[in-house]
Amino acid sequence: xxxxxxxxxxxxxxxxxxxxxxxxxxxxxxxxxxxxxxxxxxxxxxxxxxxxxxxxxxxxxxxxxxxxxxxxxxxxxxxxxxxxxxxxxxxxxxxxxxxxxxxxxxxxxxxxxxxxxxxxxxxxxxxxxxxxxxxxxxxxx
Amino acid sequence: xxxxxxxxxxxxxxxxxxxxxxxxxxxxxxxxxxxxxxxxxxxxxxxxxxxxxxxxxxxxxxxxxxxxxxxxxxxxxxxxxxxxxxxxxxxxxx
Numbered sequence: 001x002x003x004x005x006x007x008x009x010x011x012x013x014x015x016x017x018x019x020x021x022x023x024x025x026x027x028x029x030x031x032x033x034x035x036x037x038x039x040x041x042x043x044x045x046x047x048x049x050x051x052x053x054x055x056x057x058x059x060x061x062x063x064x065x066x067x068x069x070x071x072x073x074x075x076x077x078x079x080x081x082x083x084x085x086x087x088x089x090x091x092x093x094x095x096x097x098x099x100x101x102x103x104x105x106x107x108x109x110x111x112x113x114x115x116x117x118x119x120x121x122x123x124x125x126x127x128x129x130x131x132x133x134x135x136x137x138x139x140x141x
Numbered sequence: 142x143x144x145x146x147x148x149x150x151x152x153x154x155x156x157x158x159x160x161x162x163x164x165x166x167x168x169x170x171x172x173x174x175x176x177x178x179x180x181x182x183x184x185x186x187x188x189x190x191x192x193x194x195x196x197x198x199x200x201x202x203x204x205x206x207x208x209x210x211x212x213x214x215x216x217x218x219x220x221x222x223x224x225x226x227x228x229x230x231x232x233x234x235x
Contacts, residue, residue, distance in 0.1 A: 051214050057230045138229030
């Protein structure tokens with residue numbers, strides 16, 4: 001009897017992971033005016049890493065992504081809180097945001113907002129929390 | 142006319158999703174439940190696409206893509222559990 005192998009799964013997921021990561025970044029970037037944002041961008045990112053876990057096993061992914069996800073979650077929450085406190089230092093309410101139009105060399109006139117920094121914090125917190133949950137559930141043996 | 146056709150197909154999609162929920166709850170073995178869940182994801186995608194045609198809006202396209210991704214990952218996880226008995230393996234098995 002032949003061993004069950006997953007050649008098709010591996011070949012598909014090599015392409016699909018790239019597509020899912022690109023889509024996660026797209027969701028994160030488009031979150032300012034359109035549906036999306038840090039939370040769902042982080043969740044799509046986690047979906048890509050979970051697909052890698054399913055296909056390649058937990059040890060190989062851990063060796064190639066040597067990141068402690070608990071520290072990622074802590075860093076994300078810290079960034080989110082500090083962007084909120086930054087408004088309070090300037091005498092404005094908590095989580096106050098400013099935005100302006102900046103002339104960038106390639107993109108022309110671009111709108112830059114400080115809410116993106118808060119979104120980076122949210123995304124890092126979501127990635128760290130869900131990866132910690134999944135790794136501690138899937139690793140019990 | 143086209144509006145009625147779209148509405149009718151939405152009704153039929155809802156009916157078939159109800160039938161799949163019956164199979165999901167009743168289904169005697171695990172593979173039937175996996176099949177029902179996967180088909181439910183596909184039918185939800187179809188329903189959202191028809192809804193976005195009906196409402197003439199492009200706001201739901203990200204939902205379609207995200208549901209496709211999540212249904213793909215969930216189906217792989219469940220079928221791997223059926224085949225190997227474990228979802229996330231510690232070591233690669235070849």
